[in-house]
Amino acid sequence: MATNRTFTMIKPDAFGAGNSGAIIAMIEKAGFRLVAAKVTRLTAETAGRFYEVHKERPFYADLCKYMSSGTIMAIILEKDNAVADFRTLIGATNPANAAEGTIRKLFAKSIEANAVHGSDSDENAAIEGSFFFAQTEQF
Ligand code: CMP
Numbered sequence: 672m673a674t675n676r677t678f679t680m681i682k683p684d685a686f687g688a689g690n691s692g693a694i695i696a697m698i699e700k701a702g703f704r705l706v707a708a709k710v711t712r713l714t715a716e717t718a719g720r721f722y723e724v725h726k727e728r729p730f731y732a733d734l735c736k737y738m739s740s741g742t743i744m745a746i747i748l749e750k751d752n753a754v755a756d757f758r759t760l761i762g763a764t765n766p767a768n769a770a771e772g773t774i775r776k777l778f779a780k781s782i783e784a785n786a787v788h789g790s791d792s793d794e795n796a797a798i799e800g801s802f803f804f805a806q807t808e809q810f
Contacts, residue, residue: 676706677753677790678799679761683741684784686710691744694774694787698748701760706747707804715739721802730783737783745803747796754796757789 679698681691695705713721718738725731750756762773766785769776779786790796800809 674793674797675751675753676747676749676793676800677757677796678788678803679746679748679757679790680738680788681744681746682738682784682786682788683743684780685778685786686744687741688778690778690786694778695746697774697777698746698757698760701750701756703748703750703753703757706749707800707809708744708746709803710742710744711803712742713739721799734783747800747804747809754790754793758791761787761789 681694685691685694699705715735718735719726719731722731722734722738725734748757760774762769762775764775764785765782766775766779767782769779774787775785790799
């Protein structure tokens with residue numbers, strides 16, 4: 672069932688560079704509403720659990736290390752067609768392939784330090800959102 676919600680993290684590269692405000696401004700301008708938001712930090716263990724789906728991939732260990740290297744911002748977003756529209760707004764995983772004007776094209780440094788995460792399905796959006804936020808924290 673489509674929930675019209677998606678989940679994003681502003682990753683350590685973008686948060687550390689002071690780009691969270693500019694990124695959230697782009698997200699709101701694109702019509703998304705913030706449902707929950709939290710500045711926090713992952714440990715290698717919690718990053719490993721969040722990205723467990725990638726645990727067989729060659730980049731998994733580096734990804735967990737990177738995602739626990741600095742402060743992040745976790746955000747649940749709401750909009751019609753949220754998952755697909757957000758993936759369009761952020762652009763391709765590798766910023767070298769991201770379209771002009773997308774968040775990753777503007778702010779990402781590399782395929783790993785790619786500024787933001789975006790859920791790839793309604794199901795994963797719900798799972799990822801609940802990783803960070805209780806139902807009572809979602810407005
Ligand atoms: P994200 O959308 O958060 O989902 C998985 C993350 O793994 C991805 O963004 C990148 O930050 C990271 N990653 C590192 N290397 C790769 C790769 N070769 N392919 C896909 N994702 C990668």
